[in-house]
Amino acid sequence: MKIAFLLHNAYAIGGTIRTTLNLAAALCDRHEVEIASMMRHREQPRFAVDPRVTLVPLVDTRAGRGDAERPEFHEPAEDFPAQDKRHHQYSRLVDLRAREYLKGCDADVIFGTRPGVNVYLSLFGPPTALRIAQEHLRHDAHGKELRGVLARHYRTLDALVTMTEADAVAYRSRMRLPGVPVVPVPNIVPAPRGVVPSDGSAKVIAAAGRLARGKRFDLLIEAFGKVAGEQPDWQLRIYGGGAQQERLQQLVDARELGGRAVLMGPRSPIEPEFAKASLVVSASDAESFGMTLVEAMRCGVPVISTDCPLGPAEIISDGVDGRLVPVGDAPALAAAMLDLIGDGSGRRAMGSAALESARRFDPGPIVTRYESLFAELGTSRGRRYRRRTRARYAASLRRRLRRPARQVRRWRKRLTTRLRAWRAA
Incomplete structure (x- = not known):
């Protein structure tokens, strides 16, 4: 084929x-x-x-x-x-x-x-x-x-x-x-080649994505400000480029997080950088899927994400291989980071669970789903065509039936206007 x-x-x-x-x-x-x-x-x-x-x-x-x-x-x-x-x-x-x-x-x-x-x-x-x-x-x-x-x-x-x-x-x-x-059908996220999974010991939190408003790196920097106050040895590394870079750097400087929260620029592939971290965090307002979440899990790193529409809740099992927090809630984001920072054994167990859970996105099962779809679409072609044709004719009939009613309303409006003009005269 x-x-x-x-x-x-x-x-x-x-x-x-x-x-x-x-x-x-x-x-x-x-x-x-x-x-x-x-x-x-x-x-x-x-x-x-x-x-x-x-x-x-x-x-x-x-x-x-x-x-x-x-x-x-x-x-x-x-x-x-x-x-x-x-x-x-x-x-x-x-x-x-x-x-x-x-x-x-x-x-x-x-x-x-x-x-x-x-x-x-x-x-x-x-x-x-x-x-x-x-x-x-x-x-x-x-x-x-x-x-x-x-x-x-x-x-x-x-x-x-x-x-x-x-x-x-x-x-x-x-x-x-x-x-x-x-x-x-979810995206394929293959296991990275030559990347040794994180052992959960590095005092590094990572995040990655376009530096755009919807990714809410500003919220992440705000939340990390609280983390930095309680865990001064931990660092936040943000990977990516985009229109918000200057604004985000200003936020870092305003919160006096220089050297603690660092804009690292784009990286491809990103997995070697995730493997150097012990947590990966996403603060997005919305995600159609959430590739970086799975890429982090592939590196044995637990992920903290906002429970935004639509992808994170279908990727992360809250409390098992990561954490889900409310959208736009910086205190909740900070609290989740501090919980996992303070629980080294729980964090490492969650990372192991993330590594295992990410196998759902292996190429084999997803290719099988697509091949099954191809086969079903091939055998149902005639039936689907007939359904489309019936729907098209039904829509056409509904439009025709509405025409007389619209015409009557126009005539009634025209007659009412003339009667009002006659009475006014």
Whole structure:
């Protein structure tokens, strides 16, 4: 079987890129795998790509490659939805190259990996292939207008895959997709190679992610201020880059945590850094999955996370392999850190449990789930098509039945207006 993935930019850094490459590598054991990258901006991808995976860049933005000189490159995208926040990064040339690639694609299964790219899959994906949209963002992270666009396009696909059961429930209840199963399948997070699990003795707390508002590193720094007052030997290391870096450094300086709370910059892979820590903490307001949580657990490190929607509660068993605390609650976050700092044996036991629990995200079981999905979608194609057709005709009938009622209301309003004008005269 040949399987293709559509990625925004396989040459950049990001959670969706990393998880797609993990899944592609795992599928290579039994299938032919290809990744179409909408764009290419550098010579080599930042993440390692399995040599068995064929990487196909569609638009090359590097100097001297010619694509940036084409007039379509400077025209706004028409097929990529304007409601997607990445619309400004797309051009008419990307539209045309995506159409060309998909029209000629001979894959048996094609995955889209972000909303706008899933629209390409809906518009141009060959009907002979199983067309599957992956949602690496939460349903509620999309604006109302974008959700309306996605609903129209997702109804034409074969399946929608979410990263968590909670998000699958949200899509099933809030986006009507007749004949399109919404299936939760978590990301693959393979065991890191050459990384010795933490022994829980280092007086280091680690955190990682984009330095963005929603990740709430400001809350983490606030909570660590209390930890630092009671446990002066412990250090906080924050890994990542982003727009909030200057603001976060100002918070560190204002709380006089210099040398205690350190912005370490981006690291890839992150696992060797997690293995140097005894705790990993996430203070996010929301997570569609929570890759860094599993990566930390893979290193035998217990994780403290806010119980935010949607992923952490499906990853962490509170009190067993980590801790869950209320969202936005700095005192609770600090208390959880201090509890585990003060309980060395409990912390190490929790780290061992985390290491074992993380096996749920091994490649084998997740590939099996995908292969079962492919088989089910193949056998249910006719039944799902009939269900979609019935739903489409029912919707059309409802619209027609509403027309006379709307017409009567218009006539009544018009007549009322004229009567009022006559009486006033």
